[in-house]
Amino acid sequence: MVLPIDNPVKSFWIEGADSHLRNHRSTPDLPDVVDVVIVGSGYTGATMAYWLDKFSAEGSTPSMVILEARDICGGATGRNGGQLRPHYYSRYPLWASRFGSDGALKVIKHEAAHLAAFKALLEAEGLAEEVSFKLGETFDAAMSEEAWARLKGAYEDMKKDIGEKGDIIKDCRLIEDPNEAERFTQMKGCIAAVVHPSGQVWPYKFVHALLQLLLKTGQVNLQANTPALSVSQQDADGLITVDTPRGKIKAKTVIHATNRWASHLLPEFGNLIYAGRGTLAAIKAPQGFLKNTGAQHWDSIINNYHLQLPPPHNTIIVGGAKPLTVHDPKQYVNNDREDEQFRGVPDFYAGWPKRDVVGWTGRDPAELERSVEEGGVWSGVYSTSIDSFPFVGPVPKNKGHFVAAGFAGHGMPRILGSTAHLAPLVLADLGVKSNTPSTATIFPPLPEPFQATEERIQRLQSVDALAKFQKEIDEGLVSSKKPFAGPAPQILLD
Template sequence: MTAMPAQHALPSWWRTQLHQLDDYVSSKSVPTESDFVIIGSGISGASVAYHILQQHKGPKPPRLTILEARQACSGATGRNGGHLKPDPYSFISKLAAQYGPEAAEEVAEFEKSHVDAISNLVKSENIDCDLVVTKAIDVQLNPRECKKVKASLDHLLGIGVKSAKRVNVTDRKEAEVRSRVKGALGCFSYEAGHIWPYKLVLHILGRCVEQGAKLYTHTPAQCISPEKDASDRWTVDTPRGTIKTKYVVIASNAYTPAVLPMYSNNIVPVRGVCCRIVPTLPVKSLTETYTLRWSWSEFDYLIPREDGSVIVGGAWSKYYRDMDTWYNNTNDNEIIEPAKEYFDGYMQRNFHGWEESGAYVDQIWTGIMGYSADSLPHIGQVPGKPGQFIIAGFTGHGMPQAWLSGKGIAAMVAEGIPFAKSGIPRIFETTQARLEKNRNDILETMGEVTKPSARL
């Protein structure tokens, strides 16, 4: 399948109040020259652009061009579950086993810092994006998995990974009362947030345009020249003309292989599904975010909205066996049929107190995530391509990783700071060695969940 975005994507609820920049085009043709070209207008691209402009010290602002294949923030950021959820223990335990406790803790602290960084950004920029800082509750519904997760958490504490201390554990006796989830066998809770991601990103893009950035929606980067020209610049081709630039930042996540074919086996488009559920009768509102987990790789997630609705994503158990419906699939213009009815009665089925709520699915949509073959983002200078930088492959977990990764990329691009001093976790750095690894965590995970014992 092509790695370019599909046209006429299903409407995401986050994109129901469109910003004036949603279809914005700065001029009929793109500039022939630009100091920086950023491909992608989601949270990653917006962060890079914002921080380049913030960090700039000269009298004249840099010439900065943002290219977007569809509408502004119409990819994963504008179609996700609204979570701003750092992971202090779950995937961190896997990182500790593979890369050591120090590297794992570096990732956990980096993710945690996103809650403060985005909270401070929202306050300083006065952004209306419904940010709520609360607790996340991971609810375990499989006894074997619950025991395994508790053992992993204890192991992290034993080897001194301090992020694990932030996790509060509720055992089986109190889990259902604590979480209000039917059949809960254990709860793991910690600080997290939720947000209206589209509103956050469009506000930031607006600030960039005010400061002179050029934004071109409906203007895909069709290709980047394989080599630099005689003046040491890359050429970026678009339907609105060609741009010469010294620096290109590829912030297109799942669609990265369209302009960087060398990443085609390392960043794979993976299709997921989200919906908005609305109660029709009064119900005791949820105040925390949730993950309902049947196995390490089989789970749903949700956030409560202040209007009483909930955004729920997941349903993977209904379609993962049919790889064509989700793996290397960029069709966010159609629903995943096996998941279509999964969310009907979801809140009544899973939550105490919602049985008589009359909750129904108000809107359902798909979105395309950029899954990395080794489960880690690819960030930094593209190997063998000086002046090209990548920030992509967030594996459905970009909200607590992308904003400060963008800040680090901006420092590398605009100030020449090396990756090691960028503030980005060392294991996120894109390298030739990572590209050459014969590994595919995505398909390995699918193999695990097809075992009969995976879900009880």
């Protein structure tokens, strides 16, 4: 049995939002029978319920129960970096080698479509300001020649294959002058950068805002602190039994929106989806100090990433800390311990603005928005997929079960389009007529690498996950010996 740890460290996103839905239960008791049970109340579960409501023909929205093992949206969505940051170019060489140029572009365009889709959805619902949504530019800052060779090489490979007029490549640009690059990125020592469109959002507030809308429909029952312990196959009446500590629910359909924890109820995903752990901090900053979201890269492993929230918050969210954590990769590879801080990270983040940001005018060491214990620095578990792509679709050989999980630490520009793809499939299975809402038409078809086909699931069972973990650890240790990583801090040697 794989369930999330019940006492995770506190996160700024969650504590700062102070949502009244945090431990919400729509009813004292669970309903006996519903059309749909959604397991998981994060970004995937909330948008799944949202699209089921929006796709349903008028008056035909199915009844839904959303079950959450802990507090509402207390998992990866309440602990991530807040960047809505598509991979516009950086993964192109890898994806083109696996799927060809056209296949790689399909994945990139699906991710890029999330920028327009978020804007359309949040404007339609009047939520953009409430969830600190902002579109703009982001950068990959090369902090070493090794990083620049990789970043520029990826850009040039894509440009060579699709031409300068491609609707993706034209949105990317290079800054090759070191002075201009440092000025634009505001990162000390940046030698060059690649810039492309991106967005940012308060992810926890986004999910809670959607859930608040859904609760008003009367078709959604939200149940915090109610883990699904087991699920059955469909019985002779076409119903699935979901067992919880508070009783059983029968449903026509179960949607597994549990990301890293999918294998808890679907054992066939035990070798396919596993844990990774990240770390972030929330730092007080002058209003508008950082102009763009971005990431620092020293090599393919050592990085930091950051954004600044718009007023009235102005908080800088900084994550990664790989110059520190790379010295002990077991802290983040196949690690579920979100009840622990990474060793040494509070001091690392406190020194980051003065050490890395041009013209820092805040305090040194930096002042956290909250104490470490109250969410100023946190860790969180994300999912890692055995082939780096999510699993979206009907669960093979398991009628009535659907999955959207394994978003590989990159869910923000993947999930909304994935659940928009899944919603009409679920409604068709329920026999409910669907109409595609205009916001969902923004997305191109679901990329083939995302699809949870029987062939893909079976093929990946033979991959040696333990060998993959060891390779990640070994690669991290190689990076830790490079000059820009510096010596291992004493706190990691104790």
